[in-house]
Amino acid sequence: MKNGHLSHWLDSTRDLSRTRQRIEGSTQADVVIIGGGYTGLWTAYWAKKQDPSLDIVVLEKEFVGYGASGRNGGWISGKTVGLRRNLMSESVSAEQVLEIERTCHHAVFEIDDLMAAAGKDIDAHRxxxxxxxxxxxxxxxxxxxxxxxxxxxxxxxxxxxxxxEETYDRIHVPGVQGAVYSPYSVKCNPAKLVYALAELCEDLGVKIYENSPVEEFSDGDCQTTRGHVRGSVVVLATEGYTSALPGRKRDQLPMVSSMVVTERIPESQWESIGWSGYECLSGAQHIYFYAQRTADNRIAIGGRGVPYFWGSRFDTSGELDPGTTSQLGEILQGLFPTVPIKLAHSWRGVLGVPRDWSPFIDYSKANRLVRVGGYAGQGVTASYVAGRTVAGLISEQDSSLTGSAWVRNMPRKWEAEPLRWIGSRSVQMMYKAADTIEHRRGGADTSVFGRLATKISGR
Structure with a gap:
């Protein structure tokens, strides 16, 4: 079994990737975007679509899709992004919160339609x-x-x-009690999506530089290891990797999410699994899982494992520890006990979690800086909406997006260490205990450990 290599998605689509040059010397641009993932690329795409005259530069430390955009579960999902109560304020109504949620619903199919119209195959299924x-x-x-x-x-x-009964008709999981279902999700290959998006940006004239880490930035100036870009506006679109930037270690928590993917499962065994609708699947336990049936008949499944590393650290290769690999394999075997499961690849990545668990688009005209992110695991769709919103703010549009509940000041910082580490590990332990207690005890009540963990985490 492969371990690390960033992800199965990236490892299996190397022939689709492009090699891009690093930035050398000094240049100027109207918009400089730090981060070559979904958020940065959707911002570039929509800014260029709205104003083709803009000179847009994307600076990526590694290569397009290196971060969460190339390692996630492949859900173009309309699930609620953030906590509704935290998005409400004196100036933001419940109707506005619901409006941005429905905008995400529509975005699910807009992304699928956009890629299909451009002739991009991302292994999508509604x-x-x-x-x-x-x-x-x-x-x-x-x-x-x-x-x-x-x-x-x-x-x-x-x-x-x-x-x-309705749930079992869709997917044959023994002992299933029921489910929540929403039509607003499209499963995809996330690496194919980010590669396609980068190509669309370049077709519009966006300049993407790889291997160009930004060492510092202020007032529109971005200094890389070998170059310098002066921009009228800088967009910080680094999500879970924001903590690696100077002075921003506590802006977002780099939460770890882990995944494994199986070998191809023969058609003869899918009858016992069901899942002919290719629904994006998750569990309702506290330590939950998320999964998809891939285009080539594998199952890709993810979960938390080790949720956070001391000092907001994260590794580079994405290697997964044996304990988490075994845990995800056991979840799979529990879901489909009659099917022999053989794992082919394991990996992990990080996602950005703000202190209030809710997305933000913070535009400071005085500092010529847009900070955007905080999707807490729902970024495949949310980045599309956020990128379109940032593009509207840059072009000074007055729209439902630029006035949405996501356009707000960045939430307060996370606590300093050791509180960050103690808190994240304690919450994980309490959620595990809650799952164990509820499984053994039975009954409809949520364990006190589960309720306490939710309160401590601020969710």
Missing amino acids: GGWMQIARSDSEFSRLRSHVEEDRSWGLTEDEIALLSA
Whole structure:
């Protein structure tokens, strides 16, 4: 089994990647974007579409898709991004919060349509997303989530509670109690998506430089190891890697997410699995999983494992520890006990989590700086919406996006060490304990450990 190599997605699509030059010397641009992932590229794409005269430069430390954009679960999902209560304020109403949520719903299919129209194959399939419950407590939580969604105005067509029978008809998981289903999700190959997006940007005239780490930036000036760019506006689109920048270690928590992918599963065994709808699948336990059925009949599944490393550190190759690999394999075998599961590749990456777990687009005209991100694991779709919003702010558009609930000051910083490490590890331990207790005890009540962990984390 391969371990690391960044991800299965990147490792299996090397023939689709382009090699781009690093920036050398000094230059100027209207917009300088730090980060060559989804957020940076969607910002570049929409800024150029809205104003073709703009000179746009993207500076990427490694290569396009190196970070979360090339390592994630491949969900173009309309799931709620952030915490609704944290997006509300004196100037932001509940209606505005719901509006940006529905904007994400529409964005799911806009991304799929855009790529298809451009002739880009990203292994897309419109199957929606489904979160399954395998215990009474899990199903009780799902029911509560749907009731909350109804109170915010989401309809049965947008999110629905499925019975055990309805769930099993879709995917044959033994002991399933029910599920939540929404049509707003498209599974994809995330590396193919980021490669295609970069090509579309370059077709529009965007300049993308790789191997060009930004060492410092201020007032529009970006200094790399070998070059310098002066921009009218700088967009910081580094998400989970923001903590590696000077003075920004506590801006976002680089939360670790781990994945494994199986060998190809023969067609003869898919009958016992079901999953013909290619739904994006997740679990309702506290230590949850997320998964997809790939275009070549593998199962890719992810989860938390070790959630955070001391001092906001993260590795570079994405190698996964044996314990987390075994844990994800056991989850898979528990879902489909009659199917022999053989793992082919394991990896991990980091995602950006702000202190209030909610996205932000913070534009300081005085500092000529836009800080954007904080999707907390829902970035494949959210980055599209955020990038389009940033483009609108740069061009000074007055729209529902530029006035949305996401356009706000960046949340407060995370606590200093050792509190960050103690807090993240303690929350993980409490969630694990809650899952164990609920499994053994039965009943519909959520364990006190689960409730306490949620409160401590601020979710």
